[in-house]
Amino acid sequence: MRTLKHSRQREAIKEFLMTRTDHPTADIVYDNLRNEFPNISLGTVYRNLALLSEIGEIQKLTTGTGADRFDGNINPHYHFICKECHCVQDLKMDTMDALTEEASKHFDGKLDGHLAYFYGTCGDCIKKS
């Protein structure tokens, strides 16, 4: 296991993500961090986002449309993806651990858990249409 040093950039990236509930992309993190670190590079942002999600301090969301998104909330929860505007929202419901158990019964291997993405149309897009 690698020993981590403290880094102001990494800390700021994590703090920024914890202030947001809209699951920003690496690019948005980069734009915002430049207020505090005018010379920060996109490479540093990507490296730290990857590192933070490896050690489980943030969660990476791959939505299937556009860039990956990042979530500072690591409590298990499901996500919603709007098929119109592609916004990503947290769902306020418990995750179903029973689903992983049920799946394990029919599976040759070891299941650790599952991710679920709900899709449909968000409230804002319904109003606009």
Added chain:
Amino acid sequence: MRTLKHSRQREAIKEFLMTRTDHPTADIVYDNLRNEFPNISLGTVYRNLALLSEIGEIQKLTTGTGADRFDGNINPHYHFICKECHCVQDLKMDTMDALTEEASKHFDGKLDGHLAYFYGTCGDCIKKS
């Protein structure tokens, strides 16, 4: 709605996917199609994979690691992704429509359905370790 013409390439892509249960990437489809169509281009493969999944004749799987994968089986089913070898397998269990209904109760907008990805270690990788 756009009118579709018949295309031998598109038909062959769909047929190829229906013979496979390992959810190949666009690149693998391309390599295999070149047996039958030596001059087929990767662009054509991507265009047809996108078109087929738009009209619901195949399913696109975004796994979060590497290229998207494609599934010729459009019956609703969940997928497993091995965190070691990144293989993708179908899970032999019913999908939980009740999960979408439950989520709808707490959601401001309209939910159409959900996708679930189970992760863990596949049987082959367990044997190797």
Added chain:
DNA sequence: TTCGTTGCAAATGTTTTGCACCTGA
């Protein structure tokens, strides 16, 4: 004839990486 489709190549968007310098422990 018409318009969707193709092959090719160039472009795009996202993410990763090599390298020399910097920094925290």
Added chain:
DNA sequence: TCAGGTGCAAAACATTTGCAACGAA
């Protein structure tokens, strides 16, 4: 001191797109 972290730029990847030629209806 020295391994990890950074900025910068180039590279790597996956995917999309413009365009002229082709092909199905």
